[in-house]
Amino acid sequence: xxxxxxxxxxxxxxxxxxxxxxxxxxxxxxxxxxxxxxxxxxxxxxxxxxxxxxxxxxxxxxxxxxxxxxxxxxxxxxxxxxxxxxxxxxxxxxxxxxxxxxxxxxxxxxxxxxxxxxxxxxxxxxxxxxxxxxxxxxxxxxxxxxxxxxxxxxxxxxxxxxxxxxxxxxxxxxxxxxxxxxxxxxxxxxxxxxxxx
Numbered sequence: 001x002x003x004x005x006x007x008x009x010x011x012x013x014x015x016x017x018x019x020x021x022x023x024x025x026x027x028x029x030x031x032x033x034x035x036x037x038x039x040x041x042x043x044x045x046x047x048x049x050x051x052x053x054x055x056x057x058x059x060x061x062x063x064x065x066x067x068x069x070x071x072x073x074x075x076x077x078x079x080x081x082x083x084x085x086x087x088x089x090x091x092x093x094x095x096x097x098x099x100x101x102x103x104x105x106x107x108x109x110x111x112x113x114x115x116x117x118x119x120x121x122x123x124x125x126x127x128x129x130x131x132x133x134x135x136x137x138x139x140x141x142x143x144x145x146x147x148x149x150x151x152x153x154x155x156x157x158x159x160x161x162x163x164x165x166x167x168x169x170x171x172x173x174x175x176x177x178x179x180x181x182x183x184x185x186x187x188x189x190x191x192x193x194x195x196x197x
């Protein structure tokens with residue numbers, strides 16, 4: 001007959017009470033003169049009590065497991081409980097068997113054909129992408145809009161910005177102007193890398 005939780009707790013309480021009595025009696029007989037040896041004995045006894053408690057718990061767990069196994073073996077209905085499965089489980093098992101059988105037939109993984117790759121047209125300079133008739137006609141006209149915010153190279157931007165700076169600030173040295181142009185380029189709308197940050 002398996003031991004219930006309440007009975008286990010009662011047995012444990014009794015064992016703890018007996019252990020406490022033994023410790024109290026040992027404390028009475030102990031020589032209280034040397035503090036170092038007393039502390040060492042307390043540590044050793046605490047360690048031993050923890051080891052004993054762990055061993056007792058392990059022993060209790062083993063006995064409970066053995067009792068449960070014996071009860072499961074003797075119960076004829078317990079064996080039939082695991083044999084019932086749901087339709088979903090049956091379908092899952094069949095799918096696994098089919099997929100396993102297919103992999104056994106093939107013997108190796110099948111190579112999947114690569115889809116046809118299309119060229120990236122985002123960076124083509126000559127490509128016209130306009131919505132509406134007016135925008136398409138304006139895009140087809142040569143040099144219709146020479147706006148500074150359109151995508152451009154750094155060399156074009158630098159040439160235009162250096163001319164502007166030489167007119168506005170003629171006292172600046174060339175290295176200062178180039179540094180200023182580089183800072184302006186990082187903030188320019190024509191810089192295609194600006195939006196990627």
